[in-house]
Amino acid sequence: MNRKHTLFLCIGLGMLLCCQCRSVDLKPQIDLFNGRDLSGWRQTGHARWVVEDGVLIGSQDAQGRPGDLLTDKEWDDFRLLVVFKMVFPGNSGIWFRKPEGELGYQMDILEGHPDSMTGGIWSGTFLSSNKDQSTFNRDGWNEVEICANDNRIRVTLNGTAVADVTDDRYSHGAIGFQVHAGDEFRNMKIMVKEVTIMPL
Numbered sequence: 001m002n003r004k005h006t007l008f009l010c011i012g013l014g015m016l017l018c019c020q021c022r023s024v025d026l027k028p029q030i031d032l033f034n035g036r037d038l039s040g041w042r043q044t045g046h047a048r049w050v051v052e053d054g055v056l057i058g059s060q061d062a063q064g065r066p067g068d069l070l071t072d073k074e075w076d077d078f079r080l081l082v083v084f085k086m087v088f089p090g091n092s093g094i095w096f097r098k099p100e101g102e103l104g105y106q107m108d109i110l111e112g113h114p115d116s117m118t119g120g121i122w123s124g125t126f127l128s129s130n131k132d133q134s135t136f137n138r139d140g141w142n143e144v145e146i147c148a149n150d151n152r153i154r155v156t157l158n159g160t161a162v163a164d165v166t167d168d169r170y171s172h173g174a175i176g177f178q179v180h181a182g183d184e185f186r187n188m189k190i191m192v193k194e195v196t197i198m199p200l
Contacts, residue, residue: 032071032175033195044068047179056192058092058179064186070095070176075197080146080175083194084109086118088138090188091180093122096146098173105170106178107146107155107163109190111138119144119155119162123170128155128163135160141193149200 032040035054043049045067049058060066075097082094091110098104106122111133116122119130135157136142145156151171155163175197177190 027199029196029198031194031196033192035193038069040072041069041176042072044070045179054193056177056195058177058190058192059188060179060181060186064181064183066179066181068095068176068178070098070174072174074099074172074174075199076172077149077200078147079198079200080148081194081196081198082144082146082192083141084144085141085191085193086138087187087189087191090185090190091178091182092188092190093178094144094146095174095176095178097148097170098176099170100174102170102173104173105148105153105167107144118142119157121153121155121163121165123167127153127165127167130157130162132160132162135162
């Protein structure tokens with residue numbers, strides 16, 4: 001096989017993998033975070049959520065209490081892109097398919113956990129784990145893609161596939177972010193500068 005044929009084969013395989021996540025009838029991308037305020041989002045719990053210089057920042061409140069920030073709208077099948085940064089020590093995550101009053105799924109953002117660190121999928125227990133922290137930029141910005149299509153969930157962190165799970169307990173729900181409880185996380189910050197969703 002010559003180099004030209006190899007190139008076309010690689011492009012074809014890439015398009016095939018892409019189509020496994022995206023439907024053939026692609027829908028427009030939607031920016032869930034406008035970079036100015038919390039329009040389209042609702043708070044639960046007591047965490048502090050602010051927007052500074054185009055960045056969404058979540059932290060415990062003055063009393064050290066946690067909370068979540070969730071989209072007003074619920075989503076079912078999608079490709080979600082989030083650009084985030086974490087100030088440690090901390091424990092956070094990206095909620096998705098989180099129905100009102102239910103657990104949903106979370107892509108964890110944490111370190112030092114024996115079962116998984118950043119990039120694992122959690123829903124009461126770890127459905128997948130990522131112990132390779134070379135996939136995570138601890139001190140800088142990270143780009144994660146979460147693809148939820150029917151009962152299959154895949155996560156790509158900074159260009160590396162870190163999770164591929166089949167689970168059917170949640171089919172739809174909100175997108176969101178967590179600020180975890182705990183005195184050890186009093187100075188944590190979850191920082192987000194892009195949240196883009198493409199419905200499938």
